[in-house]
Amino acid sequence: MKYFLRKLGMLAFTLFVSISINFFIPRLMPGDPARALLDKMEGLPPEQIESVRAAFGLDTGDSLLVQYGKYLGNTLRGDLGVSFSRFPMPVTQVLRIAIPWTIGLLALCMVISFALGTAIGIAAAWKRETRLASFSVGLFSFIRSFPYFWLGLIFIYFFAFRLRLFPIGGAYAVTETRGSAAWWLSVLRHGTLPALTICVSSIGGWMLMMRNNMINVLAEDYITVALAKGLPLRRVKALYAAKNAILPSVTGFAMSLGFVVGGGLLTEMVFSYPGVGYMLYQAVNAKDYPLMQAIFLFIAAAVLVANFIADIAVMILDPRVRDGAA
Amino acid sequence: MIKDFFLTLVRNRKSLAGLCILAFFVFVAAFAPLLAPHPAKADRVVTTKLVKAETGDPETVAEGEASDVREVETYRVTTVREYEKTTDYFPLKAKPGKGHPLGTNHAGQDLFSQLVWGTRVSVSVGLATGLFVTLLSLTLALVAGYAGGILDDIISFFTNVFLVIPGLPLIIVIAAYVAMKGVLPIVLILGLTGWPYPTRLLRAQVLTLKSRDFVRVSRSLGERPSFVIFREILPNMISIVMAEFFASSMAAIMGEASLEFIGLGNVTVVSWGTILYWAQANGALLSGAWWWFLPPGLCIALLGTAFVLVNFGIDEISNPRLRKR
Amino acid sequence: MGSVPTLELRDLRAGYSTKKGFVRAVDGVSFRLERGEFLGIAGESGCGKSTLAYAVMRLLRDNARIESGQVLFNGTDVAAMPEAGVNALRWTGMAMVFQSAMSALNPVLSVGEQLTDAVLAHRNATKAEAEAMAVEMLGLVDINADRLRGYPHQLSGGMKQRVMIAMALILKPDLLIMDEPTTALDVVVQRSIIEKIDELRRALGFSVVFITHDLSLLVEISDSLAIMYAGKICEYGRSRALFDEPLHPYTEGLMGSFPTLTGPVVRMGGIEGRAPDLLSPPPGCRFAPRCARAFEGCGREDPALRDIGGGRLCACRLREPGREGGRR
Numbered sequence: 005m006k007y008f009l010r011k012l013g014m015l016a017f018t019l020f021v022s023i024s025i026n027f028f029i030p031r032l033m034p035g036d037p038a039r040a041l042l043d044k045m046e047g048l049p050p051e052q053i054e055s056v057r058a059a060f061g062l063d064t065g066d067s068l069l070v071q072y073g074k075y076l077g078n079t080l081r082g083d084l085g086v087s088f089s090r091f092p093m094p095v096t097q098v099l100r101i102a103i104p105w106t107i108g109l110l111a112l113c114m115v116i117s118f119a120l121g122t123a124i125g126i127a128a129a130w131k132r133e134t135r136l137a138s139f140s141v142g143l144f145s146f147i148r149s150f151p152y153f154w155l156g157l158i159f160i161y162f163f164a165f166r167l168r169l170f171p172i173g174g175a176y177a178v179t180e181t182r183g184s185a186a187w188w189l190s191v192l193r194h195g196t197l198p199a200l201t202i203c204v205s206s207i208g209g210w211m212l213m214m215r216n217n218m219i220n221v222l223a224e225d226y227i228t229v230a231l232a233k234g235l236p237l238r239r240v241k242a243l244y245a246a247k248n249a250i251l252p253s254v255t256g257f258a259m260s261l262g263f264v265v266g267g268g269l270l271t272e273m274v275f276s277y278p279g280v281g282y283m284l285y286q287a288v289n290a291k292d293y294p295l296m297q298a299i300f301l302f303i304a305a306a307v308l309v310a311n312f313i314a315d316i317a318v319m320i321l322d323p324r325v326r327d328g329a330a
Numbered sequence: 331m332i333k334d335f336f337l338t339l340v341r342n343r344k345s346l347a348g349l350c351i352l353a354f355f356v357f358v359a360a361f362a363p364l365l366a367p368h369p370a371k372a373d374r375v376v377t378t379k380l381v382k383a384e385t386g387d388p389e390t391v392a393e394g395e396a397s398d399v400r401e402v403e404t405y406r407v408t409t410v411r412e413y414e415k416t417t418d419y420f421p422l423k424a425k426p427g428k429g430h431p432l433g434t435n436h437a438g439q440d441l442f443s444q445l446v447w448g449t450r451v452s453v454s455v456g457l458a459t460g461l462f463v464t465l466l467s468l469t470l471a472l473v474a475g476y477a478g479g480i481l482d483d484i485i486s487f488f489t490n491v492f493l494v495i496p497g498l499p500l501i502i503v504i505a506a507y508v509a510m511k512g513v514l515p516i517v518l519i520l521g522l523t524g525w526p527y528p529t530r531l532l533r534a535q536v537l538t539l540k541s542r543d544f545v546r547v548s549r550s551l552g553e554r555p556s557f558v559i560f561r562e563i564l565p566n567m568i569s570i571v572m573a574e575f576f577a578s579s580m581a582a583i584m585g586e587a588s589l590e591f592i593g594l595g596n597v598t599v600v601s602w603g604t605i606l607y608w609a610q611a612n613g614a615l616l617s618g619a620w621w622w623f624l625p626p627g628l629c630i631a632l633l634g635t636a637f638v639l640v641n642f643g644i645d646e647i648s649n650p651r652l653r654k655r
Numbered sequence: 656m657g658s659v660p661t662l663e664l665r666d667l668r669a670g671y672s673t674k675k676g677f678v679r680a681v682d683g684v685s686f687r688l689e690r691g692e693f694l695g696i697a698g699e700s701g702c703g704k705s706t707l708a709y710a711v712m713r714l715l716r717d718n719a720r721i722e723s724g725q726v727l728f729n730g731t732d733v734a735a736m737p738e739a740g741v742n743a744l745r746w747t748g749m750a751m752v753f754q755s756a757m758s759a760l761n762p763v764l765s766v767g768e769q770l771t772d773a774v775l776a777h778r779n780a781t782k783a784e785a786e787a788m789a790v791e792m793l794g795l796v797d798i799n800a801d802r803l804r805g806y807p808h809q810l811s812g813g814m815k816q817r818v819m820i821a822m823a824l825i826l827k828p829d830l831l832i833m834d835e836p837t838t839a840l841d842v843v844v845q846r847s848i849i850e851k852i853d854e855l856r857r858a859l860g861f862s863v864v865f866i867t868h869d870l871s872l873l874v875e876i877s878d879s880l881a882i883m884y885a886g887k888i889c890e891y892g893r894s895r896a897l898f899d900e901p902l903h904p905y906t907e908g909l910m911g912s913f914p915t916l917t918g919p920v921v922r923m924g925g926i927e928g929r930a931p932d933l934l935s936p937p938p939g940c941r942f943a944p945r946c947a948r949a950f951e952g953c954g955r956e957d958p959a960l961r962d963i964g965g966g967r968l969c970a971c972r973l974r975e976p977g978r979e980g981g982r983r
């Protein structure tokens with residue numbers, strides 16, 4: 005319980021830090037810090053400036069502290085300002101269009117690739133002397149050093165452009181009625197290549213991590229004991245080796261999450277997949293600062309919550325953590 | 331000590347392979363001017379050739395007055411030199427062929443030369459950022475791990491906080507605010523967002539070493555902290571520090587390429603990332619110009635693999651369990 | 656004794672292949688262990704005791720293997736059995752308590768799960784029956800039944816070791832191998848555990864191979880003793896007799912009765928020098944370089960383990976017939 009509360013406190017604090025970073029970024033930039041954001045709004049209609057100013061607490065008369073307070077209040081109420089590029093839509097509303105796509109693509113792929121990578125890692129460590137194991141270690145290390153977005157480009161080139169198996173970009177066929185079976189099919193077809201990109205490039209990391217942990221665990225005495233007990237190998241592998249090896253893997257998952265999410269965002273950009281990553285790309289190009297910052301905040305919050313979930317998973321899996329021993 | 335470390339690295343097959351690839355790219359970066367057939371942004375070759383250089387016939391200008399003893403004649407000699415200046419514009423978006431082994435881009439610049447010159451930027455940004463991150467995190471780790479107490483609590487707490495805040499979106503937002511003028515902002519941004527992970531690992535190592543007997547003994551004998559840190563702790567951290575350096579460099583090369591690919595770098599600088607940016611911006615993909623976007627990515631991947639291989643070697647050296655028998 | 660012994664080793668060789676060559680940690684070991692007998696094996700660190708134990712259980716993994724020889728358990732050769740047969744024999748026929756109690760229990764499974772999983776794997780028992788057996792075994796080693804739901808990290812070192820013993824005995828094996836089960840524990844706990852083993856042995860009737868580097872632990876309890884040096888047994892006999900009159904200079908050293916010429920390197924038992932590298936053991940008698948009583952022939956000829964009479968075996972040229980040192 006103490007562990008749970010500590011992790012919950014950590015979640016709250018990291019969220020707070022992210023929100024604060026979001027506030028200070030425009031103000032810490034070279035030049036007149038407090039006005040950095042306002043300057044970017046030059047030439048916009050006054051009512052637009054007004055709404056952004058209110059949301060960001062940029063009332064020029066206020067001190068930084070008052071601005072910060074107002075900003076915090078607004079953020080907590082979910083008011084993140086108005087998008088420049090899609091005026092007068094509030095950024096939260098703009099964001100809401102993109103979120104389902106990202107959750108559907110990124111979250112799903114990450115779960116799949118973590119599960120798959122972990123399974124392959126277990127197998128590769130269990131049979132580490134075999135050719136196949138060493139080959140897959142080599143292969144995955146090589147694939148892992150590809151930049152995500154580049155792998156995406158290659159996939160588009162071969163599978164979409166050359167072989168014409170999949171669409172080149174987007175998330176669904178605009179010609180179909182939303183919600184129809186054909187539309188869902190098109191969603192699948194559009195999602196395949198981005199999903200493949202994310203999975204292929206992230207599986208390697210999980211796999212290598214799990215393999216290393218597993219090799220370390222296999223050298224532990226309790227594995228020898230399990231073998232000495234004549235337990236079925238399946239049980240030794242699952243409950244003695246893998247269950248112990250996955251603990252550092254889950255922690256590692258939490259720490260690498262940010263990195264993989266970053267890769268996912270780039271993948272969306274390459275495939276013009278209408279999730280938050282592509283939206284971030286558009287926001288950058290359109291210099292839509294409120295939208296950009298809202299996206300950062302959303303991604304940060306999502307990653308932090310996922311991290312928290314991983315911590316809880318560790319708590320469930322590891323009795324030592326449950327007792328607050330570690 | 332560092333020499334010993336490199337000797338063991340060279341003896342391990344994986345890290346040797348990695349070091350060779352790395353050395354190759356460093357070599358290309360260093361000798362880019364010699365290796366690249368053209369300057370990075372040249373879109374034409376200008377050649378000037380002397381085509382005619384003849385001395386004309388002497389021409390009598392005036393004949394002096396004749397007298398019995400003297401004859402005066404004045405000549406003018408004109409020299410004609412004719413030059414021919416040829417400007418060969420490179421073809422735009424050319425396929426690989428003679429003269430342009432990797433074709434040309436939308437502006438008619440030679441892609442092979444760009445790749446060679448780009449190596450310079452990418453490798454130096456990678457290594458510089460790697461060095462920056464390593465030094466930063468090593469300092470933090472030593473301070474936190476060695477000093478302990480409240481200082482350690484503060485540093486580790488913030489390390490843990492920043493560890494979980496996703497880096498790339500943060501980098502993108504910061505980069506969008508900063509007007510990128512060169513590679514320095516990229517190094518700074520990547521460096522300032524890349525420190526938490528290595529700091530955490532290094533700090534753990536410092537703590538382990540601090541509890542070792544030989545360090546405990548020196549400390550109880552009242553050795554100066556600088557002695558303990560630089561003579562006893564650091565030398566035993568070489569392999570982990572190097573591993574962090576290589577890992578950070580790899581992350582930096584990827585990060586740089588990503589930023590530039592999105593167009594957040596300085597797109598007028600020629601690097602692997604910007605080549606990809608221009609390739610994407612000009613639809614290289616959908617015109618089938620694989621020679622445009624394939625090579626830079628392969629270079630990044632190859633360099634990344636080099637770092638991974640070196641670290642595999644380091645892992646095997648420091649963790650006997652991973653060693654193959 | 657005409658009956659089939661519980662365990663009989665015949666010229667067992669085992670070791671580890673390394674980059675530098677084969678480390679033969681067990682080199683031609685033979686002995687018999689009768690039903691209900693308590694055999695102590697003693698020797699310095701690194702002399703191959705654990706390797707021997709692992710070889711008997713066929714637990715040598717990765718770079719380790721049995722080279723040659725036989726491990727006859729109740730008359731059948733374990734070394735030549737297919738893996739499935741060995742697996743069926745493990746824990747039902749022979750069980751083992753490991754050197755490191757601290758790390759021998761799986762930290763993420765409850766004590767109960769770890770006690771019962773061997774039962775469930777080898778017997779047609781229900782979960783409840785298995786738990787009842789576990790509770791009974793825990794009772795034998797004086798551990799409260801409510802620990803069943805607990806996890807290893809909640810136990811003290813001595814408790815962990817007792818849980819390991821309960822675990823090893825849960826299927827009532829014929830043979831219990833104990834590899835330095837008490838090294839990590841304090842003296843009082845050591846005693847109590849050894850006495851517990853002896854008590855259980857008398858009650859349940861299994862044979863014990865007890866490995867240690869501390870001979871004094873075995874004085875009262877073991878029936879016979881084997882002294883190992885550098886992969887070989889150098890002396891074997893009934894424990895009382897061996898204690899009263901050690902025949903091999905190494906045994907004397909181990910028991911501390913060796914005249915100590917205190918040098919800078921004083922190893923356990925007061926023997927000077929270090930144990931030989933098993934990668935390339937010295938020629939002749941392996942103990943010769945450290946032996947104060949070595950004479951010129953010792954460095955050339957490897958003395959065989961020979962019967963000296965009275966159930967005693969010794970591998971030392973001093974004990975060869977006709978030598979001045981020979982007593983019988």
Ligand SMILES: Nc1ncnc2c1ncn2[C@@H]1O[C@H](COP(=O)(O)OP(=O)(O)OP(=O)(O)O)[C@@H](O)[C@H]1O
Pocket residue numbers: 671672673678680698699700701702703704705706707718719754835868933
């Ligand atoms: N995995 C291995 N690879 C190579 N050599 C090994 C390996 N494990 C053990 N050895 C060597 O085999 C020899 C015997 O080791 P073993 O563990 O059997 O000794 P031991 O008598 O049990 O010692 P201790 O009392 O310290 O437990 C040692 O010299 C050791 O160096």
Ligand SMILES: [Mg+2]
Pocket residue numbers: 704705706754834835
């Ligand atoms: Mg041992």
